[in-house]
Amino acid sequence: MSAPSAPSAASAPQGPREPQGKPKVSEREARQVAEAAREQGWRKPSFAKEMFLGRFRLDLIHPHPLPAPGDVRRGEEFLAKLRAYCETRVDGALIEREARIPDEVVDGLRELGALGMKIDIKYGGLGLTQVYYNKALELVGSASPAVGALLSAHQSIGVPQPLKLFGTQEQKDRFLPRLARTDISAFLLTEPDVGSDPARLATTAIPDGDAYLLDGVKLWTTNGVVADLLVVMARVPRQEGHKGGITAFVVEADSPGVTVENRNAFMGLRGLENGVTRFHQVRVPAANRIGPEGAGLKIALTTLNTGRLSLPAMCVGAGKWSLKIAREWSSVREQWGRPVARHEAVGAKISFIAATTFALEAVVDLASQMADEDRNDIRIEAALAKLYGSEMAWLMADELVQIRGGRGFETADSLAARGERAVPAEQMLRDLRINRIFEGSTEIMHLLIAREAVDTHLAVAGDIIDPDKTLQDKARAGARAGKFYAGWLPKLVAGPGQLPGSYAAFHPAGHPDLAAHLRYVERTARRLARCTFYAMSRWQGRMETKQGFLGRIVDIGAELFAMSAACVRADLLRTRGNHGREAYQLADAFCEQSRIRVEELFTRLWSNTDDLDRKVVDGVLSGTYAWLEDGIVDPSGEGPWIADATPGPTRRENVRRTIR
Secondary structure, three states, rough: OOOOOOOOOOOOOHHHHHHHHOOOOOOHHHHHHHHHHHOOOOOOOOOHHHHOOOOOOOOOOOOOEEEEEEHHHHHHHHHHHHHHHHHOOOOHHHHHHHOOOOOOOOOHHHHHHHHHHOOHHHHOOOOOOOOHHHHHHHHHHHHHHHHHHHHHHHHHHHHHHHHHHHHHHHHHHHHHHHHHHHEEEEEOOOOOOEEOOHHHHOOOOEEOOOOOEEEEEEEEEOOOOOOOEEEEEEEEEEEOOOEEEEEEEEOOOOOOOEEEEOOOOOOOOOOOOOOEEEEEEEEEEEHHOOOOOHHHHHHHHHHHHHOOOOOHHHHHHHHHHHHHHHHHHHHOEEEEEEHHHHOOOHHHHEEEEEEEEOOHHHHHHHHHHHHOOOOOHHHHHHHHHHHHHHHHHHHHHHHHHHHHHHHHHOOOHHHHOOOOOOOOOHHHHHHHHHHHHHOOHHHHHHHHHHHHHHHHHHHHHHHHHHHOHHHHHHHHHHHHHHHHHHHHHHHHHOOHHOOOOHHHHHOOOOOOOOOHHHHHHHHHHHHHHHHHHHHHHHHHHHHHHOOHHHHHHHHHHHHHHHHHHHHHHHHHHHHHOOHHHHHHHHHHHHHHHHHHHHHHHHHHHHOOOHHHHHHHHHHHHHHHOOOHOOOOOOOOOOOOOOOOOOOOOOOOOOOOOOOO
């Protein structure tokens, strides 16, 4: 049943709109907003943070943490039901063709309790752990990535998680039972002219008695087309009695003044219910505000600390499917007298898919279990999992398409039409591409992780390079820095990685030598820390502009984390008698492949084209190379690069629909 329509374009007031006034924000102010939203301090240990400081704390991840028996039992029981449902009721090909998840599929997920996987049992949810929630997303995402995205957006970043972390008891009692059983939620932060720079957020929430009036436009609202409840980020102006700042609100999607103006279409995830939502004088009770005024960005970032793990979980599923298809296809397809898998060029691709899938599952399971135990701060680990998972899953899918050749480029429907197995390899590639952008693009993740990685350095020496600090502040910072580095730098010279007998437990008889890989990780973590320190000393305040360098530092850290997780997981499987020998082989292969990538990244830290690239960019932007664009026809349509998002009443039909 469709929601009541807003006034159509024909009946709405006509005439051009004035350009929307965006908040004028300097680069420094934007950084300050982002910095204020960060979770300050480190109250718990962090494996990844220590690693970036050159300290390989294997004790924080080994022995591999394990879920409680009761959590395992409940999780496995639900996975069995979900698998049966996906095998019999979820038609991924139909969703791809019709670009819509059938209502009855969503109804079935409601009946299973899938909308409440992460919601506590006392509110009607299933109360699954992060580990089993991710396994469920891996499973359902393999049946249909669009269904996986719907469930993930609803629970990982939608209304349930912010309420769980920051909501009042009254809010939890009022909303969580609905979200566990019937209601779908969405998270609304991005705007047409505001992406990863929330300091320019233009949607406003004006205090009005015991309520707020929302005005603005939100873009790429995953689930927004079918959502019942929204978590909306809006700017509250500072005034008497109001601290102001970016603030989070729970908004009923059918409130007067809420209009879904468009359902967006994409190259992949064609069943995604993603749209453009306009708010015009939407009255939201103050009781629906999550946390205090000004805490919206902190709430969003804290929610993502574990919420980001859902995306790499589905990337694990993509890797497993890619491996299955590569194995089955490459054993029957023959070229030059033997299966293509026996040709080295193809075999290398299969080895990469197998080893990387093993490592990626190790990363996700380890980070998820650490999230469940809540003993460690996993903000960096979760971000690394998202970054690494999205990049490596895309590469694995691309390699699968190459292994399949022309059939990889052909659609599943076309393959079936001419009598062959309908393998949607090209769809997998299209569906996975968004993961390098979702929930923080790769470029933003590099900067976010880099900021956390150098947090200790900034804490002890940041005032030295801060232009706003006084000479006295800089002198005190210099004293602090001298004391810290006098104790820290000598420890980067030598460590267990240089001792042949270190980590001997990871080289049991008859198994590949994973101890050697862990020694490499320990040595390389110290090397990485030395490079980071040298770069900070060299560039100081300009360090933040060296995004190419920072990205490579983070990528090295991601590889080291993945190697560590792979070794720890292999040893866990060995001690539990669960494919231990094979797991050691996969971990060994992955670490060898990873070490090659790490050494290439280290070379590119100092030998690269970053400076030359900047000069070329200057030329491109100034039009110096415009002649290079001659000889083509641009098929793009007319219109502005960024749509007008001026607040005001809608001029379009409401395309929101409810799933009943």
